Amino acid sequence: MYRAPRGTSDILPGEQAYWRYVEQKVVDICQLYGYERIDSPVFEDTGLFTRSVGPGTDIVEKEMYTFTDKGGNQVTLRPEGTAPVCRAYLEHGLHNLPQPVKLYYLAAVFRYERPQAGRYRQHHQFGFEAIGDASPALDAEVIDMSWQFFLSLGLRHLSLLLNSIGCRQCRPGYLRRLEEYYAGHAEALCPDCKVRLERNTLRLLDCKKPACQKLAGLAPRSADNLCPDCAAHFDQLKRYLDRLEIPYTVNHRLVRGLDYYTRTVFEIQPMSGGSQSTLGGGGRYDDLIEELGGKPTPAIGLAAGIERMILNLKQQGVAVPPLAKPGVFLAHIGEEARDEAMKLASGLRRSGTGVILATGNRSLKAQLRQANSAGVRYAVIMGEEEIRAGKVILRDMVNAEQQSVPMSELPALLG
RNA sequence: GUGAGUGUAGCCCAGUGGUCUAAGGCGCCAGGUUGUGGCCCUGGAUAUCGAGGGUUCAAAUCCCUCCACUCACCCCA
Known part of the structure; x- marks a missing residue:
C-alpha cells in the first residue's frame, strides 16, 4: 500500500478548520497592515537558493529537493519563501512601485530533513516581506505586525527575541573577535562546536550544550560591536518597540540560519518551548536583492510555520470556529x-x-x-x-x- | 547523517512461547415489529499480529535482517 512520503502528511477534513482559521488570520492581519498576496512557483532555478540562502548553510548543503528536469535545468523545490519573492520583485520591476513594496505569501516549503515533532519535509509557511526601505520604523512595523498576528491567533505565553547581527561593514570585524575569543577556548567546546568554529562562527552562539552556552554567554556580543549606523538603527528600533509596548527580549545569542540576514533579527517562540518550537523568525536582508542582481535595496520580513502554529493552538486549547456545512x-x-x-x-x-x-x-x-x-x-x-x-x-x-x-x-x- | 523507542482492525489498545481459529473500547453496518436520529440493548463486518528469514513439537510472543513510524541530536518554521 502506498503511503504519503516521509515527512509529508495529508490534511484531512477533521484538521481543516485549523487551517482555514490560520489562513483567515493571515489575510486579516495583512489587510490591516497593507500587505498584498503573492504566489510564486513551487520550484525555482537551484541557483536562486544557493546564492541567496548561502552555500554554507544546511539548507543548501543537504536539505534541498533538487532535480534536473527533462530540459536539463537544475531546479529546486522552494526551501524557503523570501528568495522567490525577491526574484519576483526584480523580475517584474516592482522597484517601480512606491517603496516599500509589501507582500505576503502562504506556501508549502520543502526541506529534506529527518522529520520529528514540529518538523516536516513539506511544511507550510506564512511570510511577509517589506522591500525597499531601510528605516528602523519599518523594522518596528514588521515586528509589531508579527507580534499582533500571533496574538490574533489566540496564542499566549509567547516571547519575542531580538538581536542585531550588523552589516557588511561591521560583521566581519565582529566575527574576527568572536573567532579569537573561541580560539582561546577551543578545548572546552563540544564536537559540533569545533566544527562550527571552522565553518560558521555565529552558530557557536546558539549551541544548547550547557558548557557551550556558558562560553557563549561570555563571548563578545554582536550588539556591542556594531558600526555607528547599525548601532543607531538598533537603538532606534528598540525605542520604537518600547513605544509600541512590544515586550521584546534582546538575546545576544540569537542568530538566524540563513546567510542573507543583516542587522535586525528576531524570533517568536512559546515560552514553554521544547525543541523545534520557534513559531516564526525574521529579520533584515539588506543585501539580498543586490546579491540577486538588483540595485541595493534594503528589506525586512518574517516567515512563520503553520504546522507549528496549529500545534500550539491545540496545546493551548484555542477553539477555532467550525467550518460551515449543510444544515x-x-x-x-x-x-x-x-x-x-x-x-x-x-x-x-x-x-x-x-x-x-x-x-x-x-x-x-x-x-x-x-x-x-x-x-x-x-x-x-x-x-x-x-x-x-x-x-x-x-x-x-x-x-x-x-x-x-x-x-x-x-x-x-x-x- | 547520528542516537533511542515503537510497530496487533479506520482509530485507541490488551495480549511476553501452547487455552490466540487474537480480547476490549471508539467508529462503521444491521436489528430491538409496520416510515423516524441522538441514550440503552443485541448482533455483524473489518487484523496475511510491519516484512522476510531463523530457533522450537509449537511464535503476535524468542533471535537476526530489512522497512516504517515516533522522539531527540544536527538544523530550522
Whole structure:
C-alpha cells in the first residue's frame, strides 16, 4: 500500500478548520497592515537558493529537493519563501512601485530533513516581506505586525527575541573577535562546536550544550560591536518597540540560519518551548536583492510555520470556529420519493440552502442516523404519502419536533 | 547523517512461547415489529499480529535482517 512520503502528511477534513482559521488570520492581519498576496512557483532555478540562502548553510548543503528536469535545468523545490519573492520583485520591476513594496505569501516549503515533532519535509509557511526601505520604523512595523498576528491567533505565553547581527561593514570585524575569543577556548567546546568554529562562527552562539552556552554567554556580543549606523538603527528600533509596548527580549545569542540576514533579527517562540518550537523568525536582508542582481535595496520580513502554529493552538486549547456545512438532511422512502428528493435537493441548493441528500435506499432509521451524525439542524423526510399531498415532513433534529409542510413553503422555512 | 523507542482492525489498545481459529473500547453496518436520529440493548463486518528469514513439537510472543513510524541530536518554521 502506498503511503504519503516521509515527512509529508495529508490534511484531512477533521484538521481543516485549523487551517482555514490560520489562513483567515493571515489575510486579516495583512489587510490591516497593507500587505498584498503573492504566489510564486513551487520550484525555482537551484541557483536562486544557493546564492541567496548561502552555500554554507544546511539548507543548501543537504536539505534541498533538487532535480534536473527533462530540459536539463537544475531546479529546486522552494526551501524557503523570501528568495522567490525577491526574484519576483526584480523580475517584474516592482522597484517601480512606491517603496516599500509589501507582500505576503502562504506556501508549502520543502526541506529534506529527518522529520520529528514540529518538523516536516513539506511544511507550510506564512511570510511577509517589506522591500525597499531601510528605516528602523519599518523594522518596528514588521515586528509589531508579527507580534499582533500571533496574538490574533489566540496564542499566549509567547516571547519575542531580538538581536542585531550588523552589516557588511561591521560583521566581519565582529566575527574576527568572536573567532579569537573561541580560539582561546577551543578545548572546552563540544564536537559540533569545533566544527562550527571552522565553518560558521555565529552558530557557536546558539549551541544548547550547557558548557557551550556558558562560553557563549561570555563571548563578545554582536550588539556591542556594531558600526555607528547599525548601532543607531538598533537603538532606534528598540525605542520604537518600547513605544509600541512590544515586550521584546534582546538575546545576544540569537542568530538566524540563513546567510542573507543583516542587522535586525528576531524570533517568536512559546515560552514553554521544547525543541523545534520557534513559531516564526525574521529579520533584515539588506543585501539580498543586490546579491540577486538588483540595485541595493534594503528589506525586512518574517516567515512563520503553520504546522507549528496549529500545534500550539491545540496545546493551548484555542477553539477555532467550525467550518460551515449543510444544515439540512433530505431523507426519502421509496423509488418515487427518491426521484422527487433529488429534484428538491437540487432546487434548495440552487437557492443557496445547503443540503445533504441521502443516497441509496437505506432504511429511514439509517438515514436519520446519518442526519444525526452529520449534525444538521433539520431533516426533511419525503414519503410516498407526503408526495401525493405535495408535502414533506420537516423535522427539527434538536428538539425532535416535526410537522408536515407544503413542499412549496420549504425554501422559506429553511432559509 | 547520528542516537533511542515503537510497530496487533479506520482509530485507541490488551495480549511476553501452547487455552490466540487474537480480547476490549471508539467508529462503521444491521436489528430491538409496520416510515423516524441522538441514550440503552443485541448482533455483524473489518487484523496475511510491519516484512522476510531463523530457533522450537509449537511464535503476535524468542533471535537476526530489512522497512516504517515516533522522539531527540544536527538544523530550522
